[in-house]
Amino acid sequence: MAVRIRMKRLGRKxxxxxRVCIMDQRKPRDGKAIEEVGFYDTSIADKSQRVNxxxxxxxxxxxxxxxxxxxxxxxxxxxKKGTFGVAAAPPPMTAPKAPEPEAPAEQAESAEQETxxxxxxAE
Numbered sequence: 001m002a003v004r005i006r007m008k009r010l011g012r013k014x015x016x017x018x019r020v021c022i023m024d025q026r027k028p029r030d031g032k033a034i035e036e037v038g039f040y041d042t043s044i045a046d047k048s049q050r051v052n053x054x055x056x057x058x059x060x061x062x063x064x065x066x067x068x069x070x071x072x073x074x075x076x077x078x079x080k081k082g083t084f085g086v087a088a089a090p091p092p093m094t095a096p097k098a099p100e101p102e103a104p105a106e107q108a109e110s111a112e113q114e115t116x117x118x119x120x121x122a123e
Contacts, residue, residue: 002026005061005068007040008033017041020053020072022061037061040075047084051075 002025011017018040021033038053078084
């Protein structure tokens with residue numbers, strides 16, 4: 001029997017939650033697991049808290065020939081090294097721009113008269 005260490009998707013739409021499971025390779029993604037050895041929650045902001053793995057059980061299953069999937073292998077490496085990175089901070093909030101004050105009515109009328117005079121002179 002080919003045994004894999006892979007993730008089983010749980011949660012609702014657009015809010016994934018994964019369990020890291022030991023499964024028979026022929027079972028469907030969300031099928032019955034032999035053993036559950038951790039979880040991966042993508043909705044947690046702190047990257048170091050997103051993953052929780054039972055490393056002693058994972059080491060046992062690796063020693064008896066279980067093959068991790070690519071994503072689980074990356075998670076195992078990050079847990080062993082402790083390198084999760086830092087979540088990007090949201091961009092700083094900026095105050096909305098104040099609207100430019102309009103020119104007083106007298107200045108606006110004089111500007112219109114000047115443009116009329118220049119167009120008459122050009123003709």
